[in-house]
Amino acid sequence: MVTLAPLALALAACATTAPGQQAAAGHHGAHDYPEAASYTVTENPSAEVDAALERAAANGTRLLLVMGANWCHDSRALAGWLETPRFAALVEQHYELVFVNIGMPQTGDGHNLDIARRFGLDGLPGTPNLLVVTAEGELVNADTATTWRNAASRSEDAIYTELLDLAAQPA
Known part of the structure; x- marks a missing residue:
């Protein structure tokens, strides 16, 4: 006999903020985005990155490469912010946005790490x-690319300001 209780508990854990952590007012948490499609596993994410770099060259923009996973509340919160009208306008003006699913690199089950x-x-x-x-x-x-594990607790303005600064920062 198969019991669905463990599966239900696991799914509930993915859809909530981590124990002891609560999203502050004005901050997005996993509960705000029940199933983000942003980090969907795709057939050839490297080709998506290549195409975005070509668009960036043609449009005078930069690649905004977000590497995360749908199980992660911080990944989903960041994806949620990027879907809002305020961030969509910023992205449209300065970036070519690509989401890449990377699984769970911290446990040795990483994907697309190349x-x-x-x-x-x-x-x-x-x-x-x-x-x-x-x-x-x-x-x-390079100094901040891997520091986004707290994206759900960052303020909208802090994220926006950082993305705007990165759009203008010299390479």
């Missing part, structure tokens, strides 16, 4: 990671 290595990141300590890359393939934010 994409991060391509831009000089040897390891991803968790999710999400936010890479800003020039059209020529230069990582602009």
Whole structure:
């Protein structure tokens, strides 16, 4: 006999904020985004990155590469912010946005980590990671790319300001 209780508990844990952590007012948490499609496993994420870099070269923009997973409340919160009208306008003006599913790199079950290595990141300590890359393939934010694991607790204004600064930062 199969019991669904463990599955239900696991799914409930993915859809809520981590124990002891509560999203502050004005912050997005996993509960705000029941099933983000942003980190859907795709057939060829490297080709998606290549196409976005070509668009960046043609449009004078940068690649905004968000590497995360749907199980992660911080990844889903960041994806949720990027879907709002305020962030969508910023992205449209300055970036070519690509989401890449990376599984659970912190447990050894990482996926698509070769994409991060391509831009000089040897390891991803968790999710999400936010890479800003020039059209020529230069990582602009090597010092902060892997620091987004607290995205759900960051304020909208802080995230917006950082993305706006990264759009103008020299490579």
